[in-house]
Amino acid sequence: MAATNHSRQIKQDSQIYLITALLQILKNKNLNDITVTQVVKRAGVSRMAFYRNFETLNDVLIAYFKPKIDAEFNLIINKVPPEEKIAALGNFFAETSDTMELAVKRNYEFIIQNIFKENMLNFYDAVIDWSNFSAIQKKYWTRFMSAGVYAIWREWLIDGQTDSLNDIHVLLSDFQTSTLKALKAEENF
Template identity: 25%
Template sequence: MNKANYSKQQITEALIDLLQKTSIEDITITSLVTKAHVSRNAFYNNYQSVEDVLKEAYRQAHQKAFQNKYIDISYFTSDEAILDFIQFFDKNTALLLALQKWNLLPYIAKYNTHCILNSLEQSNNPFIHQYKEYFMIYHTIPYFQICYYWILSDKKETPQELFQMIKQLQKQS
């Protein structure tokens, strides 16, 4: 890993770690570079603001959770996808709440849409290919919204209870 990528990785990991213990309002560039063990120059060589680090941290977390899973269309209709959404929200609660506080939910939506639509573009199914936006909305937005509400509600249910509730909602439809 080259020095620039190493610095970026250190900074994003430091931000995620700080978010577990500190309010986003209290995170400064100084506290971030101190935690990351990098210089301010390393920070400004890679980012312009904490907002940029939040976006990068989200991209990395999303890629880690969903990398190569969108390739198979059947993934979107599987229990694995539901469980992955729940696990992603459970593991990244602080990051997602920080993104909300910085009004970056539109960024998340745009990023997620881009990733999923690129994957669906490869579909051999003519119906899915023609209506990929509707397919994406139908199969991902409800899970995202439910999981988002779950973290806003302080995760009153366990991840397994949330999964069972989603499955029950599917049966009720």
């Protein structure tokens, strides 16, 4: 049993070293310009240790970002009162602005965007009563809105965060409310 616990600890340590090494390298290089060899050298682990834990460098970033973003969305979905959810989402955007700016600059934004999209779909499943909508309306509205929210967040970050978060919250809320109303009206035709 001790060997099993020891093996698990070594695997977990290797993952942490690899994640840390990749994040350090990303401060100065684009993801596309980084090799597994550079990461394992920086981490002080073998290539075998890398491939025991991950298949690609993208997987390293997913292992780092997914639990963080998932936890934040879980908190917003389950702990924040309904009237404060959009504001909480906006605060999350503000808190992660440096991370997002680096992701855009270093060409790994798509990883964060995919994790974000998955969480937005869960968010809308949890906060909207879909009983008055068709499956196709739900499917495409949630994808449309998650892409739109992401685009607004990205633009706000790239634009230097000059617009107030409150204005962004109001805009998002208006978009969500008006598009849901349009879907409901569609059912009456």
